Amino acid sequence: MSSQQTVDVVLVGGGIMSATLAAMLSTLEPTWKIEILERRPALAEESSNPWNNAGTGHAALCELNYTPERPDGTIDISKAVAINEQFELSRELWSHLLTSGRLADDAFLSPAPHMTFVRGAADVDYLRRRAEALRAHPHFSHLEFSTDPEVIRSWAPLLVTERDLDEPIAATRAPEGTDVDFGALTRALIGDVAARGATVRLEHEVRSLRQRRDGTWRLRVRDRRWNASPRRRTIDARFVFIGAGGGALRLLQKSGISEAKGYGGFPISGQFLRTTNPEIVRQHQAKVYGKADVGSPPMSVPHLDTRVVDGEAALLFGPYAGFSMKFLKHGSPLDLVRSIRPGNVVPLVAVGLQNLDLVKYLVSELAASPTRRLRTLRAFMPSAHPRDWELITAGQRVQVIKKDAKKGGVLEFGTELVTSSDGTIAGLLGASPGASTAVATMLDLLDRCFPDRAATWAPRLREMMPALGGEDWDDALALHQWEAGDQVTAEP
Numbered sequence: 001m002s003s004q005q006t007v008d009v010v011l012v013g014g015g016i017m018s019a020t021l022a023a024m025l026s027t028l029e030p031t032w033k034i035e036i037l038e039r040r041p042a043l044a045e046e047s048s049n050p051w052n053n054a055g056t057g058h059a060a061l062c063e064l065n066y067t068p069e070r071p072d073g074t075i076d077i078s079k080a081v082a083i084n085e086q087f088e089l090s091r092e093l094w095s096h097l098l099t100s101g102r103l104a105d106d107a108f109l110s111p112a113p114h115m116t117f118v119r120g121a122a123d124v125d126y127l128r129r130r131a132e133a134l135r136a137h138p139h140f141s142h143l144e145f146s147t148d149p150e151v152i153r154s155w156a157p158l159l160v161t162e163r164d165l166d167e168p169i170a171a172t173r174a175p176e177g178t179d180v181d182f183g184a185l186t187r188a189l190i191g192d193v194a195a196r197g198a199t200v201r202l203e204h205e206v207r208s209l210r211q212r213r214d215g216t217w218r219l220r221v222r223d224r225r226w227n228a229s230p231r232r233r234t235i236d237a238r239f240v241f242i243g244a245g246g247g248a249l250r251l252l253q254k255s256g257i258s259e260a261k262g263y264g265g266f267p268i269s270g271q272f273l274r275t276t277n278p279e280i281v282r283q284h285q286a287k288v289y290g291k292a293d294v295g296s297p298p299m300s301v302p303h304l305d306t307r308v309v310d311g312e313a314a315l316l317f318g319p320y321a322g323f324s325m326k327f328l329k330h331g332s333p334l335d336l337v338r339s340i341r342p343g344n345v346v347p348l349v350a351v352g353l354q355n356l357d358l359v360k361y362l363v364s365e366l367a368a369s370p371t372r373r374l375r376t377l378r379a380f381m382p383s384a385h386p387r388d389w390e391l392i393t394a395g396q397r398v399q400v401i402k403k404d405a406k407k408g409g410v411l412e413f414g415t416e417l418v419t420s421s422d423g424t425i426a427g428l429l430g431a432s433p434g435a436s437t438a439v440a441t442m443l444d445l446l447d448r449c450f451p452d453r454a455a456t457w458a459p460r461l462r463e464m465m466p467a468l469g470g471e472d473w474d475d476a477l478a479l480h481q482w483e484a485g486d487q488v489t490a491e492p
C-alpha cells in the first residue's frame, strides 16, 4: 500500500545543511509546504552530531591551510578572508533568528579563542609572517602572536606544561573564536521550522527518486519504524535538496541528472581522543590547531579543542584519520562498492592509483597503537596521561572524486554543490569547509536554483544578513566561490 502527497520542498537528511536551508526557505516563503525526511530515529546523528565533528566555528582564525605560502615566500590570505566572511554570514543568520525569537537561546555557540601552535624555527618563522600578513587585514587585526612560552602558557597552559623548551615555539591567538554545537543548532533550527508548519519525518529513508514529465520529483520513501503502515510511501515535490551527507552521492546518482555523472566518493573515517576530567578541562579554554605531518591529508591537522556540548565542557584531540568503506557512520560497508557506476569507474581508478600513499597512510592510521596516538597528543600537551583520555569514533567523511580531462580523475577536499540545469534538485557532496559555512553554501544554492526569485528574496536576505551588502546576493556570494579544487579542508 502507498500513500501520496505533493509538497513544495523536500529536504532529504536532518543535518545542519537541511536545517539551514529550511530556516531560510521558511522565512522567504512562509506558505511553502516543506518536508524533512531523516532516516535515523533522531536529527543530527551523522556528521552534524557534536561528537562526530570538532565544533570549530571556522572563521580562518587558526587553520594554517587557509593561508598557503606562495613560491616567493609571501602569504596568500585570500581564502582566509573568504572563509571569515562566510562564517560572518552564518553568525548573522543565527543572530537574526535569535532576535526574532525563532531560536530560544545561543547555547549552541560558546566562546573559545582560536589559536595556532607550531614548533621548530622554520614553522615559527612561517607563523610570524602569516600573522603579519593577516593582521594587515581588518578582519584579523586582533590576531596576537608570541614566541614567549610564558605568554603562550597564559593563553593555553597545557601546551607548555612539561615541555622541553630547547625547541622554539610560537602561537597566535584570536580571542573572538567560537565552539559550535552543530547538533543542538540543527535541532533548534528544525524545531523552529516545524513550529512554522514544516513536517519532519524521522526514520524515513529516501530510497530513490525520479523526475516526472511535469518537472516535479517523485521520491520513494521507506518508513523504517517497526510498526509502520504503510511501509512505503511516495512524495512528490517541486524542489528537492539532498542534504544527506554521505548518503547524497547515491541519491544524486539515482536522480539520473547529467550534472551528477562522473562523481565518486572516497570515504575517510576518523577518531578523536576525549577527556572530561574537570582538572584538565579547566586548564584549557581554546581551540588550538597545529600543522599536519608531512604526507598526511589536510583533514588530519591535529588540534586540541575546548568542546561545550549540552552545557558540559570537555576537551577533544585529533582527529586520527582512517579508512572505512562506509559513506555514513550508520551506513553499510557496501556503500563504496554500491557507488560505483560506469560513469565514475575511470575517475575512481585514476584517483586510487594516484593516491595509493593516502590509502596506505589511512590504513596505517587505523592500525595506530594507543602509544602512537598518545605520542601525537603529547606533541601538543606533553603532560597528557592515557588514563584521562578515551577514544571515540568521529563522523564519516566522503571526499569528492571528480572527472578530470588530464588525469582521469581527481580527489578533492572541498564541497561540491551539484544542481540540475532546471534548478529543481540540488545535492551537497564533500565535507569541507563544513557546517560553519552552511549559510553561504545555502545562499549559493538559492542563487543557482531559484534565479527567478532573486529580486524578491534579496531584500529579505539582506535584512537577515546585512553582510550581504547592498549588491545582489549573487555578487556578494562571489566572495566564497573560489574553485572547489582550490578549497582546503578546515574542519579536522
Ligand SMILES: Cc1cc2nc3c(=O)[nH]c(=O)nc-3n(C[C@H](O)[C@H](O)[C@H](O)COP(=O)(O)OP(=O)(O)OC[C@H]3O[C@@H](n4cnc5c(N)ncnc54)[C@H](O)[C@@H]3O)c2cc1C
Pocket (backbone or CB within 6 Å): 012, 013, 014, 015, 016, 017, 018, 037, 038, 039, 040, 043, 044, 045, 046, 047, 048, 049, 052, 053, 054, 055, 056, 057, 058, 182, 204, 205, 206, 207, 243, 244, 245, 246, 247, 248, 251, 270, 319, 328, 394, 395, 396, 397, 428, 431, 432, 433, 434, 435, 436, 437, 490, 491, 492
Ligand atoms: C571528523 C569531522 C570533523 C568535522 N569538524 C568540523 C568543524 O570543526 N567545523 C565545521 O564547521 N565542520 C566540521 N565538519 C564538517 C561538518 O560536520 C559537516 O560539513 C556537516 O555536519 C554536514 O552536514 P550535513 O547536513 O550535510 O550532513 P549530516 O550531518 O551528515 O546529515 C545528513 C543526514 O542525512 C541522513 N540521510 C542520509 N541518507 C538519507 C536518506 N536516503 N534518506 C533520509 N535521510 C538520509 C543522515 O542520517 C544524516 O542525518 C567535520 C566533519 C567531520 C566528519
